[in-house]
Amino acid sequence: MGRTGTTRAGVRDVAARAGVSTQTVSRVINASPNVRPDTRTRVEAAMAELGYRVNNAARALGTSTTRTLGVIASDATLSGPSAGIAALDTAARDVGHWIATAYADADDPGAVTTAASRLLAQGVDAIIVVAPHTATLPALRGTIGETPLAALHTGAGGDVQRRAAALAVSHLIDLGHRRIARLAGPADWLEAIARDAGAAETLAAAGLSAAGVWHGDWSAAAGAAVAGEVTAALREPDGPTAVAVANDQMALGLIAGLQRLGIAVPGAVSVTGFDDNADAAFYTPALTTVRVDTAGEARRVVADVLGQTADAPAAEPALVARDSTAPR
Template sequence: MSQDARSAESRIGVREVAAHAGVSSQTVSRVLNAHPHVRAETRERVLQSIADLGYVVNNAARALGTATTRTIGVIASDSGLFGPAVGIAALEAAARAAGRWISTAHIDASRPDEVDDAARHLLAQGVDGIVVVAPHTATLPRIREIARGLPVVTLHAATGEGAQQDAAALAVAHLADLGHRRIAHLAGPAQWQEAMLRGQGVEAALAEHHAAGPRWEGDWSAAAGARLAPEIAAAVRAPGGPTAIVVANDQMALGLVAGLRAAGIRVPDDVSVTGFDDNPDAAYYRPALTTVRVDVAGEARACIAALIGDAEAAAMAPATLVARASTAAPPAPSSAP
């Protein structure tokens, strides 16, 4: 007899687990599918038998009987950037905590063919829902059309689009409290949903605080902040120029601060700068960056909960403004003639 044949004959299945645990096959299936109506001691006995026997769940086979693979699909764009990378890691952790796995398709969201292929690929795997990370505004309608009938959520909008807008508004409120009213905005790329939502939050807060200033657009990278720095430095030096700049993410703020320094503009003496994300390096920028901290892990848990119908998911912590050395009161008006 071949080794493959012997392996097939000795393969552990639900019936073997049930016999070892002294329960029915139906009870084993309920434990595997996290059914709520299983006694704790029975669940522990089944799980111990699974461990003792080395049983490995066959998702494809289980899906035939349960119409679920316990796998969540993730479609991610620009996953090399800090925000998407952290989001994917948080989704992986949240899915595992809920007894699920994730299957991730990395795409260039600016290419409709890649968006379509990714959605179809995940559907072919029988995923139970799809989370979209860093979507372009045109991405979601395409995915929802292809995945018709399957739940689709976005990472930062699982708790409502207003959460991103409110978070971005915190930076403006902080600057206004310091006395700034000439507040510029370095936004993310217009085609990104997150940039759109954060931009809406900034613009609404500027209006609320009777503040205004010029607006620029970057691509989320530190290089974009540095590239725009000479133009922004010229605006800061101009009469009536901005005394503060709200930046859509920490990476662009890093490049901007470095570029302003090279142009002879001091942060925060000449202009204050805020970021968004509170990435692990933000406290070590020079100067340390004032930024908005969001609970990405909580947002990931909310996404998974929305897809699996878990109404008791852990609450998400509200966004907070982390004040550091890159912001200060606006400089005193020059007395030079």
């Protein structure tokens, strides 16, 4: 049973219940390897019985670490950033850390640096950015000093994004498509840049050029908004027979918009997505897309900011072929 009333259990209470010193309790709290397994079990049981909660601020005074990682995200309503935040939370907990998340308009460097300052005031050990714009990381580097900084899906993760986008375009080429258009993400997002580069490079390697390029804001509404322009392009003699879309949500909107205009997918035009979000298999038609190992990338980034090595590498991206693509 935990304590009743407003008095919270402290380290001394845990030590007394477990029959150990307060130093031993501290070692258990801070995941020190220098604790016998049976002792650790006894201390953890005492903590549970007393309802003891670790005070990160107090622990930081003695250890110079709160075991908390700051995460800055611009939009958790989109499936990609939302999945990234969830993956970072799991990866952090797996190595005995937690995340504190701050949201900021990525178009506003001032909002981003303010978010970073608030996280630093909480004593976070590092900062990880989800879905950064091109201006985000330079702005942060001038704000956070020596605090470790990393971004999900950039650096090595950006190379994964390029390879994944290449898979989608290669799939369309293998199906016989030679006039392939692109619906890219926002031009100043690092992930969008990597995905667009992978698609463009794959077309160029096959001796092809894009049969049209549009940009959206990652939302389904953005995909639907360009459906009229794509429809007009389809009617041109050299119009596209396929569209490689930079994420699943825009692909959903594009397909819905095309169908409202009487354009069959994949009968008249094939469409690919990116992310393989949880709903992609239930689109009409089911969406051909590419899957990236966001959980593995999160493990790599968390290990990087902690100066460690991830216990396993991220899996390579994979094409998931469904019904929204067909041979030309």
